[in-house]
Amino acid sequence: MEALKKLCTEPGSLIALTLRAQLVGVRAALAEVLEALPEDPGAAAGREALRELDAVLERQEPEGAAAVDAYAPTRARETHALAGLAAELVASPEASNYLGPLTVPAETEAVFLWRWFHLTLLRLPAAQAHRWRERAARLAPGPEAQAAGQWVQWRALNRAWDLVPPLPDSGAPGLRIAADEQATADPSPAADLSPAAVYEVLADWVTGLAAYDTELHHCLEVLTHRGLLPLHEAGHRKAYEQELRHRIARLARQPQDSPEALRAALAVDEALCSVLHLPPAAPGSWWAEVAGTSQHTVLELRRRVRGRGADVAVEVPAPHYRDARQRTGGNDIPLDAGGLKGQVLAVLRLWARVEGQEMRGRVVYRG
Known part of the structure; x- marks a missing residue:
């Protein structure tokens, strides 16, 4: 002993x-x-x-x-x-x-470890994250104490998530995507929202979590040509959010289902998908679902714009870098961690052609 x-x-x-x-x-x-x-x-x-x-x-x-x-x-x-x-x-x-x-x-501090642990789980595939979350739940206060805890909440699209449970004894609020009357705005199904409205919701999630997740970075090309900047630093977070909100506002001003709207949506998607961890979150993770929702919004808009007769195309880069680089602009980011050698780990920018103008994609890949 x-x-x-x-x-x-x-x-x-x-x-x-x-x-x-x-x-x-x-x-x-x-x-x-x-x-x-x-x-x-x-x-x-x-x-x-x-x-x-x-x-x-x-x-x-x-x-x-x-x-x-x-x-x-x-x-x-x-x-x-x-x-x-x-x-x-x-x-x-x-x-x-x-x-x-x-x-x-x-x-x-328990509060910091608790948040770090649960925010890290958002990078894992859902099944693995669930198993670890269940283990952590055994260390947490009971359901009554949890119910009495406070929450930092963001508006939901079409489902709710409790991202980080509260720790009432420590006075630490939880973090969640809320689909009830207590959310900061009335929830609406994503299908009923305009692309700009969907992106406003996603932007709230990303910028909100950036204030808590010390491992979150951005590589938005207009703000940092080659490197990655930590979003937990207030100056970088403010500059990123200003650029993101500016792009969403520009999208909201475009004619509905127009080529101009598609160009603007591609720019918003780039801003959202340029937020990542090192290495990027795994397929099937919460963060991957956020990126997938953003890209799906662009692809649905492309379908509607094309249905109106416009000459437009949008493609998700191939999963292997040797193929993906045929559609990228050359400013891709290699990493020495995550995935397999040559695998595309994250799509930062979709490839597109809008009325004859090509916009090259951008990816993070395992070097």
Whole structure:
């Protein structure tokens, strides 16, 4: 037990964080079954095991505390458990396959870790993200406490998402896309909205999350020709949002279903799809769905414009860079993480031809 205790308190060790998280889980499960089965033949040994686990975890209990209070996790214990879960995520196959080199943030506050963990899950395919989200839910307050928590909310298109649950005990609001009367505006199905209105909603999501997600960048070509700029820095975020809103306003001024509207929509889509993580979010992730909604809006507009007889074409670049570069302008971004060599990891700009004018695409690819 002394070796376990020493390892659990090793500063800066991911192994220690992982071990501590697992021991916290074992202790919680053992305490629960002891409370349910106090007369079990193994109860006495179980209580002794609890005392040993408490010693390893350096659990301090007030003298004379009731048994149910002795089993209640403290905020510090929850922080350790969350840090352990974050360490597991970093070391997981999901991180290796989809997130590239990833480290647990140095920030040790529960609120920061909680947000970082859930915002990172938005980059994973939905099925994998769901499994990790379920594990994190075991560390969170119960449904009643969650319901009492505050939320930062953005308007939904046609479905709601709880992106980051609140932590009421810490006073930290959750982040969600809301499809109810509490949202910042009345939700409407995407099919009933104009392209400019759809993009206003997507812009709210992207710029809103940029204030919380420290891993989010943009590579909008008009603002940074080759590099990527961190959106958590207020100056970069302000410049990006001004350019994005300007493009949406320009789209809103164009005649409905016109070639001019298609050109403007392509520019908005470029701005939205130029927001990314390193490496870009995986196919099937929440962020990939946002990009897909943006591109779908352009493709639907192309269909309507073409239906009016205009000479227009829009294409999504090919999934392999050797083919995609035939449709790009040469200012593509190579990365050394994510996907397979030569794979297109993100489409920053669609290829298009509008009334004889070609607009070259742009991609991020695995170099």
